[in-house]
Amino acid sequence: MQLVNQIEKEENLLINTVNNTLRLAQEKVNFSIEVFVKKTIGISVNIRNSIIENVEFNSDGALFITVYNKFSKGVVSSKDFSINGIKKMLEIAINISKYSSSDFFSGLPDVELLCFKAPDLDLFHPSELNIKNAISFASISEKEAFKYDKRIINSEGSFFSNHITINVFGNSLGMLEKYKSTRYSNYACMIAKDNNIMQRDFSYSTSRKLDDLEKPDILGRKTAKNAISRLGSKKINTTRCPIIFSKETSSIFFSHLISAISGDNVYRKSTFLLHDLKKRIFPEWLHIEENPHIRKGLGSKPFDSEGVSTNIKSIIKNGILQTWLLNTYNARKLNLTSTGHSGGISNWLVSNKNISFRELLKTMKTGLLVTELMGQGVDIVSGNYSRGAVGFWVENGIIKYPVNEITISGNLKNMWTNILSISNDINMYSNIQCGSVLLSEIQISGN
Template sequence: MLSSYNIQQDLNILISNIQQALLYLKKNVSSGMIIIKKTYSLIISSRYGIIDNIESFNYVSSLVTIYNNFRQSSVFSNKISFLEICKSIDRSISISKYTEMDKCFGLPDINLLFDHKKKINLFFPKLFNLDEIKNLVDLTNSAALNFDSKVINIEGSVFEYSIDINILGNSLGWIDSYLSTCNYLSSHVIARYKNFMERDFSYSVSRDFNDLDDPEKVGQDSAKKSIARLNSKKISTQISPVIFISDIANELFSYLIDAINGYSVYKKSSFLLCYLNKKIFPFWLNIFEDPFINKGLSSRLFDNEGVATKKRKIIENGILKTWLLDTYSSNKLNIENTGHSGGIYNWIVSSTQLTQSFDDILHTMNRGVLITELLGDSINIITGNYSFGICGFWIEDGIIKYPIHGITISGNLINTWNNIILIANDINKKNNIQCSSVLIDKIQISGY
């Protein structure tokens, strides 16, 4: 893996490429922007003390977008030299002559662009040697295999390390870049009891290698989860309270992203079209977006158009406070750009009421379903209706009784969101939506 000095050299070369290419762009067309990305990756997997796969590769890409008399055209390439970017500019100009005119196309307002003043640290480079990584994955495997005799096999442990260089510039004279690192360690385990076999996995992810969970914990967690799923049963069709465990509770809120995206709103294809500044969650629930968390997995100083990100209330006291807009959708809706070209930034789901431990909300629910996995993805973003297969556990008297399978939950998201009773304090920070386990009063469950 490259040293931080080598990375800085590459960054300087790529910035020079984009500077020259922007001069070429401005000579040939009125406005546009260029994005360059380079990724260095190292992936190593191991089973039973033997490395079975090593991958080390670099991936590069460039995206040229030009605006030619309100006509937009974009050309993607896996080449990032100055000459190749110029070729992409030429192709983009040629294509734009045949695209439809739309006065909403264009660069963002110059006053919205990131001013280069704020800093966050997402870059934690580390030099690895093969023995160090092999020891890491071997410890993960051993912890899983030695946890219980029911663990009969491992599909392997995987370690991944990546460095990203991202550079963005536009014809307004704005250029900026950022470096980031990501570390990922996972364990996949197969468990058996009598004629039943199950598999599950556990993982840890972080910007800084030193923030990864201990390999023993990752291995043991995957073993526990696999064993817990053995000898699962079906349950009857019913309306029941459910808990979304913190590992997957983020998915309960992830559909909000699509529903309040500017494209869904201006196309009138969202079930939340008429809900801006209206209540869609319990009054005690808040979702706050913070792009500036050091080491945050979804932290960004600017979006994919260079627009500065901001701390923002998404849900305040249960009320939807904003759409998620880029330049085009903000022009369509005649609302100020929110800097969401490319996604969201560290949503934090919180409660103004006293939170409880995971065990406490199990006892509060008393009887119902603990959901640990969602299967499939069937949701109608126009109506908010959904249906998912699930895996999990049946809870009786606040205690996990047995695993369940072959179950489907269904309903409407607005009803489900409003039926949230409690959130726990076991916050999971491994996703772009940081959320704890969630207790919902009632959901339709289809079993046998």
């Protein structure tokens, strides 16, 4: 109860800060303004080999003011929420706008797109910021991992965090809305050893509600099991074969679509999908729906960072690209309308074939299961893809042995059209919710 009262006081302070900023801005003529204030309060604990490596308490807030002087823009941020601090920020932002180049496409969003009544998305589930409980939570994961198997010989750390975020947004078009959210995370990474060979692996979970977080003992055992499964890894020969991106890596695989259809890359003509709007880029059975209003969703939000309402929309329908991801500026550059994507995507729901992961392995028969990706070798201009990977070699639908020190490569356009199936083992710890993905073929570089 004490925490809830504290959060209410903080929220009222932030609302007053935005109101004061808008009120002071009204004294300035020929300027439009948007104000965003965000505060995060929370704790995080990191344990390694039963030793507390660090405990952090966060109480960080910042005020962001954007002033539009006709078509010139001035942006400033500060942690000083006092009246004098706000006055100074406004003067600085206005002065910046006077010396900024004029850009016809700059300005506040169209008023009809703004969110004037934010829906309750059930994102706020606070629990007391108790350091002792946080330490216990992180310690249990590590202890359970050590107990699981004697081959678990070391820890790279066990982590727990509990954070509360308050967002308040307002502008000179009359919008003043807010929402707050909670996020809990736990993570563990363990090292296994056998025959003088060591391997590491990890597990994690994240949620809006503490009760929905994976229990620390279960997380610890899962981490130990993952690390042990990596023992005896081999480097396979260079080949072309089918591949499965596990549910942990499939969301990363689909994340490249975000960059490829972002408005900034489209208007700059720096994406390989520049001419593919309303064209098929995935198999006909594949759909991606964005739903920003899933209750307790990790990617849920009532409005974007410009105050534009978020809405359920189709990103991919029957394999066809339906939309770009646009904020106000790049939408105007393209003579289109903002899609509410300033600040990124919300929850993406990727369709599947309603088959289990085991059935997906049987469908692949022989090939590579990728469980971790390394490096950043993706070129959005050309679509060329090259990343380090680890995983498992599969024969006749059965996992045979772990694989490491390989590189997978191709072109995203071909890789997307080569998707054969997606299983129903959905990864709920990402704002791209997707099962494991089977591709018909990819280049693997090994020995």
